[in-house]
Amino acid sequence: MNHVLIVSAGMENPKKRNSVIARRQQYLNYGALTLATILHNTGYKTSLAHGGHVSPEVFAQSLFEDGRLRGDGPLLLSIPSFYALAWSQRFTGHVKKLLPSKSITVGGRWVVDSDPVWIKSKLPFVETFIPGLVGGEIRQIASQPTAIHVHDLNSRAVPDFNLYHPVVDHFSEFQPSIEASRGCGRGCHFCAEKDIPLTRLKDPDVLALHMRDVMEQYDDQSIRPYVQSSFFAPNRKWADDLATEVMNARLNVKWRCETRVDAMSAQTVASLAAAGLKVIDLGMEAACATQLLAMGKSKDPDKYLRSASDLIHACRDNGVWVKLNILIYAGETLHTHEETLRWMNDHATAIKGVSVGPVVIFGSPDASSLFTQEVQQLGAKLVDPHSAELNGITHIHPGAQMSAEDAEVLSLQASRRFMTKQDYFDLKSFSYYPRHYGRQDFENDLLDCDPASLPFR
Numbered sequence: 001m002n003h004v005l006i007v008s009a010g011m012e013n014p015k016k017r018n019s020v021i022a023r024r025q026q027y028l029n030y031g032a033l034t035l036a037t038i039l040h041n042t043g044y045k046t047s048l049a050h051g052g053h054v055s056p057e058v059f060a061q062s063l064f065e066d067g068r069l070r071g072d073g074p075l076l077l078s079i080p081s082f083y084a085l086a087w088s089q090r091f092t093g094h095v096k097k098l099l100p101s102k103s104i105t106v107g108g109r110w111v112v113d114s115d116p117v118w119i120k121s122k123l124p125f126v127e128t129f130i131p132g133l134v135g136g137e138i139r140q141i142a143s144q145p146t147a148i149h150v151h152d153l154n155s156r157a158v159p160d161f162n163l164y165h166p167v168v169d170h171f172s173e174f175q176p177s178i179e180a181s182r183g184c185g186r187g188c189h190f191c192a193e194k195d196i197p198l199t200r201l202k203d204p205d206v207l208a209l210h211m212r213d214v215m216e217q218y219d220d221q222s223i224r225p226y227v228q229s230s231f232f233a234p235n236r237k238w239a240d241d242l243a244t245e246v247m248n249a250r251l252n253v254k255w256r257c258e259t260r261v262d263a264m265s266a267q268t269v270a271s272l273a274a275a276g277l278k279v280i281d282l283g284m285e286a287a288c289a290t291q292l293l294a295m296g297k298s299k300d301p302d303k304y305l306r307s308a309s310d311l312i313h314a315c316r317d318n319g320v321w322v323k324l325n326i327l328i329y330a331g332e333t334l335h336t337h338e339e340t341l342r343w344m345n346d347h348a349t350a351i352k353g354v355s356v357g358p359v360v361i362f363g364s365p366d367a368s369s370l371f372t373q374e375v376q377q378l379g380a381k382l383v384d385p386h387s388a389e390l391n392g393i394t395h396i397h398p399g400a401q402m403s404a405e406d407a408e409v410l411s412l413q414a415s416r417r418f419m420t421k422q423d424y425f426d427l428k429s430f431s432y433y434p435r436h437y438g439r440q441d442f443e444n445d446l447l448d449c450d451p452a453s454l455p456f457r
Contacts, residue, residue, distance in 0.1 A: 002073040003045045004142045008032045009077060009084035009091065009108075010051025010059065016357060017453045020445040023053045025432040030163060030177035030228055031108075032078040035138040037164040042139055049169045051084075056091035064098050073142060074128075079108035082362050082392040085122060092125040103127050105141060107134060110192055110362070114392065118364035135159065158182055158199055162210040165217050173434040176214045176225045178255075180207060184231040186260070188285075189296040189374060190327070190359050193230050201234055208245035211253050211276075224278070224430050225255045232259040239271035246275045254278040256431055262298070262307035266314035273318035279352075279430055280320055284308060285327040287343030288336040294378055295329050295359075309347065316350035323427055324351055326414065328358040328407045330375035332398040337410055344418060353419040353427045356411040356455075358404065361394035368394065415455035424456040 008029035014022035032048055039046040047068060051059050063069040075095060079088050092104055106112060107130040112119055120129060130141060135157075158179050165171045183196040202210075207227070215221055234242070246253075256279040269277075286292050287308070289301035298304035315322045326340060344351065361368050361375065365388045372382070372394065379399040388394045397403045402410075425442050433442075446454075 114367040115364035204242035288339040321352035330380035331378035
């Protein structure tokens with residue numbers, strides 16, 4: 001069988017503030033790795049290369065020179081977000097310059113599904129676009145991509161197999177991923193998965209087995225897997241069973257997950273901590289009732305905030321680091337923002353770090369029109385009305401009393417208020433910095449950073 005090359009598109013610049021330490025971050029495309037694993041398990045010689053923050057022309061040239069780009073099979077390009085679109089445009093153009101007859105197939109449901117006509121106009125060098133969530137269909141795509149039909153792609157269930165990380169270029173530098181569930185369906189207005197139902201969690205014995213398998217792939221128990229689930233919502237029994245399975249397997253693997261602040265009980269957190277949970281990314285978004293209602297985060301803000309308080313304190317009491325995600329939403333004012341900050345200040349001893357930033361509108365003008373109208377009705381204004389057509393990314397001035405520039409200043413201030421340099425490094429190195437990247441490397445890179453742009457004190 002021919003070699004199949006999958007490329008995870010890089011980004012010209014980091015999602016947030018461009019700096020040396022931001023460009024060090026790397027994100028394992030576990031969706032693309034799922035497809036690479038299927039091909040590997042089928043017998044294909046497969047590799048997955050991440051573009052990262054490398055120039056797309058340099059990256060294409062390196063793949064050409066090592067021979068993988070010159071193979072007979074199609075080039076499969078995964079575009080994980082709209083932030084990777086500009087990089088993909090340059091990359092596919094350079095591939096065609098090097099190999100005019102090379103067939104390029106593009107996937108990435110968040111980008112491709114949004115507006116098929118629009119995305120084709122943005123990537124003129126691409127022959128085939130694959131919408132939807134691909135599973136076993138990748139075998140046919142690798143051999144005959146043009147034969148795939150849209151209605152075939154309904155691979156919503158979480159695969160029962162584990163991801164095979166060695167197909168990733170320089171895989172030992174990435175922290176591994178283990179997929180636990182898909183979807184969410186909780187209806188938050190800003191979320192791409194607001195209407196996608198939550199799937200059943202993998203059984204605890206399977207998850208523990210996958211942890212051991214990944215540890216063996218790396219031959220290293222110091223790995224720190226990200227248990228991938230947009231809404232990780234185990235009940236107490238599931239968590240107890242996972243702790244038992246981990247203990248019986250004599251695993252000592254620390255891991256990370258993402259969930260809502262109203263998703264777990266204190267008892268569940270205790271059991272998950274016993275099973276190795278060390279970092280939890282919490283989609284808090286706000287601690288102001290007005291904003292929580294506006295973004296569709298909760299219909300009962302008081303109950304939501306009580307649950308958040310209980311969960312955050314339970315994490316602190318069980319040695320789990322909490323990283324809060326805070327969203328400066330449409331209609332935000334200094335008053336509503338201060339309300340969120342006061343709540344966070346009351347819980348500061350339980351917060352390891354924060355990620356703060358204004359809501360961003362993604363998609364072409366047609367695909368994003370309803371959400372754009374919604375945020376405008378809340379008082380937001382578009383920074384550039386033409387950016388949706390240009391790159392599918394629209395930034396906003398949150399409200400009449402808060403410009404985009406104000407929101408950036410407030411975001412940095414909030415980050416510094418609740419996160420130290422050590423906190424920042426601990427959280428980034430746990431999951432996103434290369435595994436060899438140490439504290440001294442970080443300190444050296446800081447010498448080339450503008451202190452005014454750093455999100456920590």
